[in-house]
Amino acid sequence: MTKIIGHRGARNLWPENSLTGFRNALRLGVDAIEFDVHLSDSGELLVIHDSTLERTVHATGPVRRLTPQGRIATRLRDTDESVPTLSEVLDILATREGLSLHVEIKSDERGSPYPGVAGRVAEELRRFGVDHRSHLTSFDISVLEDCRLHAPHVARLVSVNAGWAARQGGLARFLAGAGALVEIVAIHHELMAAEWDLIRRTVPLEQLCVWTLNEKEDICRWFEKGIGYLTSDRPDLALDLRQIVHAPARAEEIS
Template sequence: MTDIASHRGGAKIWPENSRLAFRNSAVLPVDFIEFDIHRSRDGVLLVHHDPLLGRTASGSGAVGEMDWAELQAVELIGTDDETVPNFDEILDILEPSGIRLRIELKTRQGGGRYPGIEAQVVARLRERRLLDRTTFTSFDLPTLAELLRLVPDRPTIWLVADKLLASPTRDLRKLCREARAAGVREIAIRIAQAQDGDGEACRGEAVTLGYYGAHDEPAIRKAFSDGVSAFTTDRPDIAIAVRREICG
C-alpha cells in the first residue's frame, strides 16, 4: 500500500513546521512525518521551509544569514506564540511516536548548499539513534549524493522540480537516469505533473516513483490508484480516511 507522509506536519490542518503540527501528526496513523531543515549562520539546525522569513514566520531576512539567538525569538504565524523550532525540539516530539522521518534538506537563499549540513544532520540523527528511521529528500541532487556517501544504506528521494518536467522537453526517463547516476533510486514528482505511463517509465529505469503535493481528495485518490511508493500531503486526515475506505 502506498505510504502517507504528513507534509510539514499537516500544513493545511495546523501551522506548518510548528510544534503543534508535529505533536498532532505524531498521533496519526501515517507512515512518515515530513519536515524541512535549514541552518542558522552560527550552525544551529532549524525546522523551517522557506529560506526567507515572512510567509510562515514573522519578520524578514534569510534564515541562513541570521544567528540562532535571533531566530529562536521569531514567532510562527498562526500559532499561540510559538517560535521557530530547532531540529532537536522536533526530534523530541517525534521520537516516541515510532513514525518514520522524511527529512528534506534545504538550500540557502539563492540555491547554494549549506557547507557540511549533510554530515551535521547525519551525526545528530545517529546520536539520537534515529538514523534508521529516516528517509532523506531534496530538490538538490548533489545534496543526496553527499548523504549517500555518508550513509549509503539510507533511503533517498530526489524531489523533481516542476521546471524539469515542463513541456515540451519532458523526459522522465532521463531524470531517472540522472538520479541513478547519483545513487538515488527513488524520485518524487508533483502529482499535478503526473502523466499516464510515468510509473512504467520509472520502472524501466529501475527507479521508484512517488508523488508530492497531493493536498485534496481527488489527488490523494489518484496517488493510491497509481500505486506510487509514497506521497506527501498537507491533509493527512483525508489520506487516512481514503486509505481506510480502500482497505475496507
C-alpha cells in the same frame, strides 16, 4: 498499501513545520512525516521550508542569518512558537517507533547548498536513534551525493517537478541520473500524470511517491494505481480515504 506522508507536519491542519503540527500529526497515525532543514550561519539546524523568513515567520531576511537569540525572540505566524531546531523536532518525532522521517535538506537564499549540512543532519538523526528509519531528501543530486558520502547508511529520496526536470535536461535524463542514488523518487502529481508511461518504465511502483495531494478525487486516483507513497498537507483525509479504498481488498482477504 500506499504509505501516507504528512507534508511539513500537516500544513493544511496546523502551522507548517511547527512543534504543534508535529505533535498533532503524530496522533493522526501517519506512516511518515516530512520536514525541511536549513543551516544558520551560527551553526543551528533549523526546521523551516523557505530560505527566507517572511512567509512563515514574523521577521524578514535569510534564514541562515537568524541568530539563536533572534530565533528565540521571533514567532511563527499563527503560533506562539519560534522556529524549531532539528533537535527539538526529533525530540518529538523520535518517540513513535516505526514512524519514518523524510528530512529535506534545503539550500540558502542564493540556491547554494549549505557546506557540510548533510553530515550534520545525519549525525543528529543518529544521535536520536532515527537514522535507520529516515530518508535524507533533496531536489539537488549533488546534495544527495553528499548525503551518500557522509551518511551512506541513511536512505535517500529525490524530488522533482516539471520545472526542475526541464532545468536538468528533461525527466528521462534526471531519472537516469538519480536511479542508483535513491530509494524513493518523489514526483509532483502534475508531472507524474503527464509522464506516467515514462516513469513506470523507469521506476518501480513501490519506489514512487506522488506529491502534494489534498483533494479526495486526486488522492483516490493514486491509491487505485497502487503508488508506493503519497504526500499530503491533509494526511487525515488521506488516511481516511485509504481505509475506504482498501476496505474491499481487506474484506476479500478475510473471506
